[in-house]
Amino acid sequence: MLKLKLTKLNFLNIFSISKNLKVFLLLYLPILTQLSCNTTEPTDELKPGRRDYTWTVDTIPVVNSVMKDMWGSSPTDIWICGDGFDARQSLWHYNGNDFTPYNEYINSATSFCGFAQNNIWMATSTGRIWRYDGVEWKRDTILTMEGYNDVVIQQLCGTAPNNIYATGMVNSLDDYRGVIAIYDGKKWTYLNIPYIRVNFYDIKYDSELSTFLISGANFDNIGKDERLYSLKNNKLTEIYSGTSGRYLGKIGNRIYIFGYDKRIYKYNGSALELWIDLSNTNYLGRVSGKSEKDFFCNTSDYIDGLTGIGHWNGTDLATLYESNFATYRTLFFENEVIFFSGNYAYDFINAIIKGKLNNN
Numbered sequence: 001m002l003k004l005k006l007t008k009l010n011f012l013n014i015f016s017i018s019k020n021l022k023v024f025l026l027l028y029l030p031i032l033t034q035l036s037c038n039t040t041e042p043t044d045e046l047k048p049g050r051r052d053y054t055w056t057v058d059t060i061p062v063v064n065s066v067m068k069d070m071w072g073s074s075p076t077d078i079w080i081c082g083d084g085f086d087a088r089q090s091l092w093h094y095n096g097n098d099f100t101p102y103n104e105y106i107n108s109a110t111s112f113c114g115f116a117q118n119n120i121w122m123a124t125s126t127g128r129i130w131r132y133d134g135v136e137w138k139r140d141t142i143l144t145m146e147g148y149n150d151v152v153i154q155q156l157c158g159t160a161p162n163n164i165y166a167t168g169m170v171n172s173l174d175d176y177r178g179v180i181a182i183y184d185g186k187k188w189t190y191l192n193i194p195y196i197r198v199n200f201y202d203i204k205y206d207s208e209l210s211t212f213l214i215s216g217a218n219f220d221n222i223g224k225d226e227r228l229y230s231l232k233n234n235k236l237t238e239i240y241s242g243t244s245g246r247y248l249g250k251i252g253n254r255i256y257i258f259g260y261d262k263r264i265y266k267y268n269g270s271a272l273e274l275w276i277d278l279s280n281t282n283y284l285g286r287v288s289g290k291s292e293k294d295f296f297c298n299t300s301d302y303i304d305g306l307t308g309i310g311h312w313n314g315t316d317l318a319t320l321y322e323s324n325f326a327t328y329r330t331l332f333f334e335n336e337v338i339f340f341s342g343n344y345a346y347d348f349i350n351a352i353i354k355g356k357l358n359n360n
């Protein structure tokens with residue numbers, strides 16, 4: 001297995017990319033947010049999360065590729081997918097020690113949604129949706145829409161094997177619009193929503209509100225490019241539009257919204273409300289955790305140019321692991337092993353950082 005020595009490289013702040021690169025950035029925005037299908041529920045009594053982790057790093061032996069999503073049934077059964085320079089290296093499996101390419105021609109994989117080791121879904125930006133039955137990956141369907149050339153699926157999220165949503169957009173030479181597809185256990189169909197010129201790049205489910213939240217972006221430079229929607233009982237409602245991005249994370253069974261302003265918000269069922277203001281910290285972005293006193297994020301050391309894995313314990317934000325590594329996916333397991341997936345700045349080397357609590 002490849003091992004990578006960490007070096008101090010100046011990190012490109014993901015929240016300062018110019019508007020001219022918005023279309024490119026949004027193809028990868030789902031990697032900035034936390035996985036929604038593998039979360040530990042918080043306990044009733046919120047105790048500050050521990051910080052005594054031992055950290056290890058394993059690199060994925062693929063270059064010139066960007067891995068976008070990760071899903072796992074256990075610490076020894078992890079799937080990772082993305083844009084492989086070689087399409088046979090777009091999908092990888094990790095057994096706790098080694099990475100193995102699936103070695104199937106899969107182009108532009110974007111997202112997973114899994115329910116068990118033998119029931120995992122994977123979407124692509126080419127409209128193809130794959131399914132894993134515990135033995136092999138099989139192409140389940142190819143989404144198309146009349147009048148449009150391409151169907152781009154950005155994200156999957158489901159509450160049950162017969163209730164899975166796929167969000168993205170369709171486009172042609174002179175038009176584009178947001179789409180949401182639904183799997184009912186038998187087939188995929190498009191949800192009947194209004195014509196909206198938007199790319200739905202992320203979706204997560206808030207089980208406390210019984211509501212999906214969906215992030216989107218408009219490419220028409222009209223001044224309110226960033227969008228946020230709620231989806232409840234298959235009714236789509238816009239709850240935010242503006243110039244500042246609103247990205248989705250998850251703590252326990254609730255959705256939390258973060259953006260450029262270092263503030264984290266909640267959706268109360270009708271509007272966004274401020275939950276915590278981290279503007280006086282080195283908070284960089286992302287939210288994922290088990291409780292409001294035990295969540296992780298990205299941090300930044302602006303002097304040395306390093307990013308880090310930050311932890312909020314209900315009182316203060318501390319950087320637990322510092323590197324030039326930007327994390328974008330987190331899995332929590334019962335044995336409290338935490339996996340962070342991302343890629344090192346500039347060199348597109350993908351890796352998993354494992355944090356394991358020390359035994360007392």
